[in-house]
Amino acid sequence: MGLLDELKTRILTADGAMGTLLYSYGIEYCNEELNLQRPEVIEKIHLDYIKAGADIIQTNTYGANAAKLARYGLEAQVADINKAAIDIAKRAAAPGGQFVFGTIGGIRGIRKSDATMQEIIAMVDQQASHLLSGDPDGLLLETYYDFEELAETVKHLKGMTDTPLIAQVSMHDPGILQNGMSLNEALHQLETLGADIVGVNCRLGPHHTIQAFEEVTLPEKAFLSAYPNASLLDVEDGRIVYESEADYFGRAALLLREEGVRLIGGCCGTTPKHIEAVKKHLNHLPPIVHKEVTERKPIVIREAEALAVKPLHEKAKTERTIIVELDTPRHLDTTKFLEGSAALNEAGVDAVTMADNSLASPRISNMAMGSILKHKQDIRALAHITCRDRNLIGLQSHLMGLDALGIHDILAVTGDPTKVGDFPGATSVYDVSSMELIQLIKKLNEGISFSGKPLRKKANFSVAAAFNPNVRVLDRAVARLEKKIESGADYFISQPVYTKEKIIEIHEATKHLETPIFIGVMPLTSIRSAEFLHNEVPGIKLSEDALERMRACGEDKDRATAEGIQIAKELIDTAAELFHGIYLITPFVRYDMTVELIHYIRQLDQQKESDPIHVQTSY
Incomplete structure (x- = not known):
């Protein structure tokens, strides 16, 4: 038998x-x-x-x-x-x-x-x-x-x-x-x-x-x-x-x-x-052949609270949207960071974005600083989350904490490996990839835990994904964007770009996508920092023209700052024509440079609005 x-x-x-x-x-x-x-x-x-x-x-x-x-x-x-x-x-x-x-x-x-x-x-x-x-x-x-x-x-x-x-x-x-x-x-x-x-x-x-x-x-x-x-x-x-x-x-x-x-x-x-x-x-007991199941009342999952402001990805589809990265401190003195965030807010930035221990070096938690920005300075915070530092338990706990604090703007990234940072012997977790993290965040938006159980309330995260256009074959990078869209990415934030030609190439390669892209622009401060970015930082490549212009400044700090801002403005001229979203990266907490660029972008937009013969060619 x-x-x-x-x-x-x-x-x-x-x-x-x-x-x-x-x-x-x-x-x-x-x-x-x-x-x-x-x-x-x-x-x-x-x-x-x-x-x-x-x-x-x-x-x-x-x-x-x-x-x-x-x-x-x-x-x-x-x-x-x-x-x-x-x-x-x-x-x-x-x-x-x-x-x-x-x-x-x-x-x-x-x-x-x-x-x-x-x-x-x-x-x-x-x-x-x-x-x-x-x-x-x-x-x-x-x-x-x-x-x-x-x-x-x-x-x-x-x-x-x-x-x-x-x-x-x-x-x-x-x-x-x-x-x-x-x-x-x-x-x-x-x-x-x-x-x-x-x-x-x-x-x-x-x-x-x-x-x-x-x-x-x-x-x-x-x-x-x-x-x-x-x-x-x-x-x-x-x-x-x-x-x-x-x-x-x-x-x-x-x-x-x-x-x-x-x-x-x-x-x-x-x-x-x-x-x-x-x-x-x-002990040879016979099996049960009839069973009454009393269905338990399903756990009601409440809708997410309505957002007080339009999600960044929705705004960036139709109007100018500027986000600025400002690094949280690597020490315990937050004075300059808070001065910088206040100045950026006054200049009219849409959100301040903070990396998650960039280059694998510990900084003050962006959750903590984001909460201070939101609740003490009324500034919109966009928090990066890496897959490197937290296992699945920590990732979900961190995200639940962000939701409780009312921080709904997220950038999901893989994260630089620990060997490049202050603690090269530290463990890189990587329980999930950035694409899988996006998918899990979207589960939270449905009120479902990573483990599948109901969370009683839906989260309301707007999820960005990283985009590195500084590659030899851009089509491959765009194919990766398409996969991230399938995973649930709402918009993209690019690595800094340093040539007008690259910005135009990005536009041509991505114009079939409806998902907004924020073009990254980072002003240079000196030839030393320029060469460091070009030669040592993953995902960043400068044009030879930008390097030569910075070399010409020599050790003159003021001249180098002015030239760095001018290069950034020229890039912004092209980016603002082709994309609604602009992502400004503040170098070394030099928020004065970023403030000047914000004003420049706003002035460009005002000029276009007041110019009756100006025609916007493409977004």
Whole structure:
């Protein structure tokens, strides 16, 4: 009798963790390689679970795909590792006739860029082919946080084989997937796609797993499965541990049965003792065939508060908009910064934008200074956010804090690597790319956490993305802009440009885009700073004409300042003709230079308005 026939009348017990059990033995390298190097260790674990009462065991192949094996230089051994795993499991199960399922693990986490769907399906096809060659009783898909990945994998495998298929999602929070979908909806979609058993595994312990199933209705054709962790994880003396008594886990299995679950196993932290307890407490109890689900009232997500001012990206579509970058201090004296921000505000800037520890050097938090600008000086603040300094927890917390402070203008950037800054030994996080950060910020605008759970209120962020036009092939940079628009970018802020020809080239290359672009202009202050920018700062290149003009100033600071302003004005003449948005970068807190340029831009606009024969050629 096959597994699916058994589940019609029985609750079956699956095995528990493999990886964390090996970890507890002191094995901290590629678990899947043990199928070849230490098969007796893997077989003993299978036998221990079978002795504990497991009706189904899974192969030691969770990470046996090309992407995960490549971390250990083992990508060429996908076939050998998977075939060995099937042989080991079937050898262990043969005497007792336990079911053997070939395991395939999820690849993506939050980052969709970890692998394209085409790459994922190719790896699934490769791994599944080798597992199926060993004639398993079915395939088990586990630890999938990305529902798109799991759905596409199920569809592909149903086209490959008619062997039974278990499809399990993983949740960050009970009842909600990473994409905001309810567990109930996800499991029923998987059933519709052809999965024979649908359920959850990993991340959550028994308590939250039971809680998640309380809102799940019984499938019409498929069966429900649950493989909870032993508990929430803890760290003791630098090692991951799970605190859970086996009997508690067994009692939890009774509650999972009441929610209609028919296949119960364990994930991280579980041991043969946990599985023995599950078997003991279920004690041949029949499965639940009817279940009443009381739908909880959905959490109401309030709309975002109406903005007092038009979003920058909306304003820049139709009228002149000027933003100015002013670096927050690298010390604790904020006097000059606040003097500068006040002067910029008086000059008529639309927003003051502040980098996020540019060049990987610590400065006063732009969140703190942005709050001071907004609440003490009534200045609109635009905060940069890098992917370098904060993990996903810190990024979401930071963004929630900005929303609470009423700072809604954001520039999402990757961030310079730490090795260029004051602390070259510091860790660069990069949990996500700038494009993925934009997507996550847009989730907050829908009132959805990075983890998928509702946040009770929508954020109202206007999200800018960076644009570096100082490249050899501009079309490639524009193609990247198009991808950022797909990710949700509302507008672009460019690196400083130093030739009129480049500004015109940018206009021609981007005129098909409706998304506004702020052209960056940074006045030069000396030949030394000019050569530094040209030769050492990533993404900035000066024209030979600009360098020669600054060289001609020699060490005359006043002359150099005047020449730098004149070069900037000439660039502004072209930029103002072709773009509504102008982005002025203040050099070395020389806000007096930026104030002069703001006045110049405003005067240009006034002249155009008063000139009845002037015709604006293009925006």
